Amino acid sequence: MNRFDVALAGAGYGALTIVPELSLSVSGGEVMVLLGSNGAGKTTSLRAVVGTVRTRNRSVRLDGEDLSPLSAWQLARRAIAFVPDGARCFANARVIDNLTGALEALKPKVMPAERKRLFDRVFDLFPILHERRRQLAGSMSGGQRQMLAISRALMIEPRVMILDEPSAGLAPKLVEEVFEALGRIKAASGCAILMAEQNVAAAMSIADRCLILSEGRVMLQGDIDDVRNDERLRVAYLGL
Amino acid sequence: MTLASVAQAVLLSLTVAGLYAAIAAGLTLTVGVTRIINFAHGEFVMLGAFLTYFLFNQHGVSPWIGMVVSGVVIGLFSALVYRVFLARVLKHDEHNQLLATLGLSILLVNIAIILWSPDPRVMQAPQLLPALQLGGVTVPGNNLVVAGVGGLLFLALQYIMRHTRYGTQMRFASDDAELAMHCGINVDRIFELSFVIGGVAAGVAGGLVALILYVHPVVGLDLVIRAFAIITLGGLGNIPGALIGAAILALAEGLTSTFVPHGGSFGYGIAFLLLLLVLVIWPNGLFGKQAHS
Ligand SMILES: Nc1ncnc2c1ncn2[C@@H]1O[C@H](COP(=O)(O)OP(=O)(O)O)[C@@H](O)[C@H]1O
Numbered sequence: 001m002n003r004f005d006v007a008l009a010g011a012g013y014g015a016l017t018i019v020p021e022l023s024l025s026v027s028g029g030e031v032m033v034l035l036g037s038n039g040a041g042k043t044t045s046l047r048a049v050v051g052t053v054r055t056r057n058r059s060v061r062l063d064g065e066d067l068s069p070l071s072a073w074q075l076a077r078r079a080i081a082f083v084p085d086g087a088r089c090f091a092n093a094r095v096i097d098n099l100t101g102a103l104e105a106l107k108p109k110v111m112p113a114e115r116k117r118l119f120d121r122v123f124d125l126f127p128i129l130h131e132r133r134r135q136l137a138g139s140m141s142g143g144q145r146q147m148l149a150i151s152r153a154l155m156i157e158p159r160v161m162i163l164d165e166p167s168a169g170l171a172p173k174l175v176e177e178v179f180e181a182l183g184r185i186k187a188a189s190g191c192a193i194l195m196a197e198q199n200v201a202a203a204m205s206i207a208d209r210c211l212i213l214s215e216g217r218v219m220l221q222g223d224i225d226d227v228r229n230d231e232r233l234r235v236a237y238l239g240l
Numbered sequence: 241m242t243l244a245s246v247a248q249a250v251l252l253s254l255t256v257a258g259l260y261a262a263i264a265a266g267l268t269l270t271v272g273v274t275r276i277i278n279f280a281h282g283e284f285v286m287l288g289a290f291l292t293y294f295l296f297n298q299h300g301v302s303p304w305i306g307m308v309v310s311g312v313v314i315g316l317f318s319a320l321v322y323r324v325f326l327a328r329v330l331k332h333d334e335h336n337q338l339l340a341t342l343g344l345s346i347l348l349v350n351i352a353i354i355l356w357s358p359d360p361r362v363m364q365a366p367q368l369l370p371a372l373q374l375g376g377v378t379v380p381g382n383n384l385v386v387a388g389v390g391g392l393l394f395l396a397l398q399y400i401m402r403h404t405r406y407g408t409q410m411r412f413a414s415d416d417a418e419l420a421m422h423c424g425i426n427v428d429r430i431f432e433l434s435f436v437i438g439g440v441a442a443g444v445a446g447g448l449v450a451l452i453l454y455v456h457p458v459v460g461l462d463l464v465i466r467a468f469a470i471i472t473l474g475g476l477g478n479i480p481g482a483l484i485g486a487a488i489l490a491l492a493e494g495l496t497s498t499f500v501p502h503g504g505s506f507g508y509g510i511a512f513l514l515l516l517l518v519l520v521i522w523p524n525g526l527f528g529k530q531a532h533s
Pocket residue numbers: 013016018036037038039040041042043044045
């Protein structure tokens with residue numbers, strides 16, 4: 001369940017094609033990571049998946065259901081959560097209002113018990129957010145904002161979570177904390193996770209499969225263990 | 241300059257502040273959420289004023305009802321403007337929206353001149369409320385209506401923004417429209433909603449204009465410039481700021497025209513002067529907190 005299938009062709013900007021072709025599948029409880037250096041086309045690919053970057057052809061399916069015609073806001077309503085890069089938050093709203101607003105945008109009449117369950121879950125994952133709940137989101141550190149961004153996505157009980165470089169700009173200690181939480185989400189929520197990363201070590205800690213991009217082209221797609229065990233691949237594509 | 245005359249000028253100014261606040265609060269909401277600099281907001285007010293005026297003068301409809309009808313009609317009209325006009329302009333190039341709303345403003349003024357002539361009219365409505373007597377000071381009933389309705393409009397906008405689900409969505413869209421979209425919010429509809437709310441406020445405010453000012457095709461131009469001065473004072477998107485900005489501007493104008501010789505003709509200039517002062521000294525408005533981004 002929660003099998004997410006994507007096929008893209010001709011993703012880019014204006015007349016410029018960045019990612020000529022890409023297809024991937026992620027199942028519930030699985031993490032697929034898009035690896036590649038700066039400018040490889042990770043962000044372009046993820047945005048093409050959610051439909052905010054133009055494509056020539058695009059097919060998005062969840063458990064076989066064709067979601068391709070839906071726009072980005074409708075995908076969120078179908079429990080496909082996108083967490084853009086840069087740990088973005090509603091800066092002028094308090095932490096608690098970021099979470100409540102995201103919840104109520106989808107479920108205006110959510111029951112108190114349900115609400116409590118969802119809040120407990122994110123506060124359990126990220127206790128610091130509970131501490132800071134009355135603080136303006138914009139006044140928090142990058143790491144805390146990334147935690148809030150992930151929590152906001154969790155409020156819609158995603159079946160698919162798409163994250164763009166959740167480790168970017170975070171201190172190593174916080175990267176560890178965020179990825180530990182992502183690992184717990186993967187284990188407990190049954191949602192399919194598709195994520196772009198440059199931090200190979202962090203990504204490897206939770207990924208099941210990977211797709212390596214270089215200059216917009218898919219160099220390799222496969223099990224993370226295949227890459228981990230193949231020194232030639234590691235050196236060629238990951239610089240490890 | 242006696243105490244009574246100062247008190248009189250202050251009280252009258254504060255009632256005018258109700259009108260300014262209603263216009264500016266709607267404008268600051270729309271601009272704050274959509275970032276569309278809507279020059280035609282003044283013409284929405286002007287159309288509401290004509291509507292209330294004609295309803296009363298030709299059909300005997302009470303201005304109380306007239307301003308409600310104006311609010312509804314102008315609200316619908318602004319939905320139409322957003323949908324068939326602005327949404328399309330925004331889609332192609334958001335920089336064109338400035339020209340688009342300016343063009344719309346000029347178009348509406350000219351249509352009004354053709355239809356109704358440029359001559360100023362007076363509604364000559366009866367006083368809707370009894371006058372307020374405070375010591376030696378009298379505030380006419382219709383000025384009380386303007387202050388009261390303006391204040392209510394302001395409170396309603398504030399309530400919608402702070403305490404409703406749609407208010408939260410408008411604030412989210414204002415903070416980061418793309419992120420709001422990824423939260424499942426139909427940002428285009430939310431933009432339209434904020435535009436319509438601004439339109440309703442403008443329509444009702446038009447009814448207030450008909451009560452205390454001359455009704456003529458360029459009345460909105462005067463008012464929208466003041467509204468821009470006010471929202472600059474109060475900080476973009478800051479609705480309480482708009483109330484305080486309205487009071488400051490109305491007092492500055494009222495006191496100048498009462499106590500400075502020939503001061504009546506400065507009204508407009510005061511707005512510009514305030515605008516310039518604020519822009520130079522407090523570029524984020526009096527209460528503008530530095531926006532986090
Ligand atoms: N808005 C844009 N317009 C034109 N080119 C862009 C735009 N955004 C990114 N690019 C280009 O697309 C390529 C891939 O960028 P991106 O997808 O952001 O890579 P990554 O996320 O892997 O760092 C880069 O060469 C970049 O310059």
